[in-house]
Amino acid sequence: MYQHPTVSFMGFQLCSHAPFSIPIHHKFQLSISRDFRRTRVPKPRGMQQEEEPKPSGKVRVPHVLTVAGSDSGAGAGIQADLKACAARGVYCSTVITAVTAQNTVGVQGVNVLNEDFVREQLNSVLSDMRPDVVKTGMLPSPGIVKVLCESLQEFQVRALVVDPVMVSTSGDVLAGPLILASFREELLPLADIVTPNLREASTLLGGLPMETVADMRSAAKSIHDIGPRHVLVKGGDLLASADAVDVLFDGKEFYEFRSTRIKTLNTHGTGCTLASSIAAELARGSSVLSAIKIAKRYVESALDYSKDILIGGGRQGPFDHLMQLKNNALSLRVGRPFDPSDFLLYAVTDTAMNKKWGRSMGDAVKAAIEGGATIVQLREKDAETQDFLEAAKTCVEICRSHGVPLLINDRIDIALACGADGVHVGQSDMPARVARSILGPDKIIGVSCKTPEQAEKAWTDGADYIGCGGVYPTNTKENNITVGLDGLKTVCLESKLPVVAIGGIGISNAKPVMELGVPNLKGVAVVSALFDRESVSTEAQNLLRVIVDATKAVK
Ligand SMILES: Nc1ncnc2c1ncn2[C@@H]1O[C@H](COP(=O)(O)OP(=O)(O)O)[C@@H](O)[C@H]1O
Numbered sequence: 001m002y003q004h005p006t007v008s009f010m011g012f013q014l015c016s017h018a019p020f021s022i023p024i025h026h027k028f029q030l031s032i033s034r035d036f037r038r039t040r041v042p043k044p045r046g047m048q049q050e051e052e053p054k055p056s057g058k059v060r061v062p063h064v065l066t067v068a069g070s071d072s073g074a075g076a077g078i079q080a081d082l083k084a085c086a087a088r089g090v091y092c093s094t095v096i097t098a099v100t101a102q103n104t105v106g107v108q109g110v111n112v113l114n115e116d117f118v119r120e121q122l123n124s125v126l127s128d129m130r131p132d133v134v135k136t137g138m139l140p141s142p143g144i145v146k147v148l149c150e151s152l153q154e155f156q157v158r159a160l161v162v163d164p165v166m167v168s169t170s171g172d173v174l175a176g177p178l179i180l181a182s183f184r185e186e187l188l189p190l191a192d193i194v195t196p197n198l199r200e201a202s203t204l205l206g207g208l209p210m211e212t213v214a215d216m217r218s219a220a221k222s223i224h225d226i227g228p229r230h231v232l233v234k235g236g237d238l239l240a241s242a243d244a245v246d247v248l249f250d251g252k253e254f255y256e257f258r259s260t261r262i263k264t265l266n267t268h269g270t271g272c273t274l275a276s277s278i279a280a281e282l283a284r285g286s287s288v289l290s291a292i293k294i295a296k297r298y299v300e301s302a303l304d305y306s307k308d309i310l311i312g313g314g315r316q317g318p319f320d321h322l323m324q325l326k327n328n329a330l331s332l333r334v335g336r337p338f339d340p341s342d343f344l345l346y347a348v349t350d351t352a353m354n355k356k357w358g359r360s361m362g363d364a365v366k367a368a369i370e371g372g373a374t375i376v377q378l379r380e381k382d383a384e385t386q387d388f389l390e391a392a393k394t395c396v397e398i399c400r401s402h403g404v405p406l407l408i409n410d411r412i413d414i415a416l417a418c419g420a421d422g423v424h425v426g427q428s429d430m431p432a433r434v435a436r437s438i439l440g441p442d443k444i445i446g447v448s449c450k451t452p453e454q455a456e457k458a459w460t461d462g463a464d465y466i467g468c469g470g471v472y473p474t475n476t477k478e479n480n481i482t483v484g485l486d487g488l489k490t491v492c493l494e495s496k497l498p499v500v501a502i503g504g505i506g507i508s509n510a511k512p513v514m515e516l517g518v519p520n521l522k523g524v525a526v527v528s529a530l531f532d533r534e535s536v537s538t539e540a541q542n543l544l545r546v547i548v549d550a551t552k553a554v555k
């Protein structure tokens with residue numbers, strides 16, 4: 001049995017109250033080709049793994065296998081992973097590596113499972129249930145890492161998410177210093193994404209200081225050299241930063257994921273939750289970037305919701321993964337992941353214009369999409385709720401069949417009821433933060449803004465984009481203040497979110513808007529230019545050409 005040295009590890013004195021022991025194993029060399037994880041084709045797995053015909057009418061559900069430790073307090077570990085996957089609508093199976101006696105005060109005991117039994121669990125799940133993604137948490141001994149790597153070689157999965165858990169936030173050691181070599185040499189080179197927190201990143205790199213976002217970037221780069229395809233250094237503990245900022249490096253580019261820092265001590269398990277939510281989104285088919293974005297929002301919403309809950313008397317409480325979000329799991333966005341290039345030609349409907357030209361809402365939307373509209377918003381100020389809902393359901397079907405996102409103006413109830421991709425709200429409508437808490441982390445939320453201050457608020461409220469205008473005078477809004485091209489440019493330069501220009505834009509004046517050439521101006525939103533015309537699809541076609549040409553010209 002390995003006894004911990006009484007030195008400090010990761011800046012923590014090893015806890016005397018944790019009766020912690022880790023079995024020691026011979027060092028081993030595992031020759032896994034870096035390429036095996038790139039192979040997405042499942043390899044043949046013996047007689048009983050032959051592809052059996054699925055009974056008709058059955059569907060495969062996205063599935064994450066978590067290989068982690070049990071937290072008796074259920075804030076972190078296996079329990080957090082199960083709840084996070086459940087909240088995200090993904091099936092989660094579990095291989096337990098250790099059982100901890102743990103609460104809001106700290107870790108009182110650790111019982112590491114025998115590695116043969118870890119192997120048996122891995123075999124049971126992987127040979128039969130074929131998870132899409134494996135996520136790892138507490139891996140308390142090099143022997144367990146070895147068993148896991150061997151299993152991953154035998155049974156291939158679409159992605160491996162490694163949360164290199166070493167010390168709990170309470171300061172108790174969950175995997176001793178011997179694990180470092182196993183992580184570096186065996187596990188990290190197989191990972192599609194590794195998610196160290198500040199201390200773990202520092203420890204993986206031999207004690208590098210981690211005090212600034214610049215430190216996080218250089219750590220992400222150095223850890224990438226160890227072999228994982230993506231490195232996400234989490235900054236939950238970077239107290240110098242007012243935002244909760246995480247830094248991703250994919251071998252080429254750095255990305256910063258920022259969200260509001262929620263004022264709460266109920267953060268036990270955020271790391272496990274983030275990693276399993278990323279795994280869940282990857283299992284649902286998202287790219288790494290959108291998986292991180294959604295996972296981070298989910299953690300933020302759950303923390304916000306749980307900021308005042310009281311569980312246990314210790315310093316760091318768990319948060320509630322499911323309470324408010326359980327309704328939202330039923331209304332997850334089923335369309336493809338959202339992309340700011342969707343804003344190029346944003347068609348906004350108008351009841352009066354449809355009436356004038358004798359079109360139903362569905363016909364108007366269909367014509368706009370056929371002409372090239374890239375996103376649609378239903379803006380119905382006078383419709384009866386029931387009529388609006390029926391028409392909105394038809395439009396959802398039309399948009400979905402063309403892969404075009406559909407948003408609803410103002411009416412969050414209609415958006416939920418018809419399964420739209422999101423909402424657009426004005427300054428006097430439902431605040432975006434409230435809309436976000438009702439709609440969940442992955443619906444699209446847009447906010448109308450005229451000033452940099454409003455744009456900043458939209459960002460802190462968790463919106464996805466802003467609509468800025470009126471750029472030109474318009475007759476679809478009474479008493480609307482015009483911001484002009486200069487006002488638009490000022491807002492774009494200050495906005496942390498993508499911007500769509502709106503207000504009086506049409507074929508004759510769209511060019512100078514797109515020629516502003518500000519990178520986060522992603523397109524124009526139009527009402528009359530499409531819907532107050534005889535042929536909606538021809539107008540859309542012509543307008544899209546102008547926008548695309550102007551965008552190309554400034555690139
Ligand atoms: N107070 C907070 N408000 C918002 N997000 C947070 C907060 N604390 C942590 N996070 C986020 O939770 C995730 C886990 O980060 P972190 O706490 O650094 O990891 P770990 O739990 O492994 O120490 C990250 O996305 C981080 O930005």
Ligand SMILES: Cc1ncc(COP(=O)(O)O)c(N)n1
Pocket residue numbers: 068069070071076077078100102137138165167168169170174267268269270271272
């Ligand atoms: C079984 C187990 N796994 C992981 C963590 C890390 O979570 P945190 O960093 O939030 O304490 C933990 N405390 N317990």
Ligand SMILES: [Mg+2]
Pocket residue numbers: 169236267268269270271
């Ligand atoms: Mg944390």
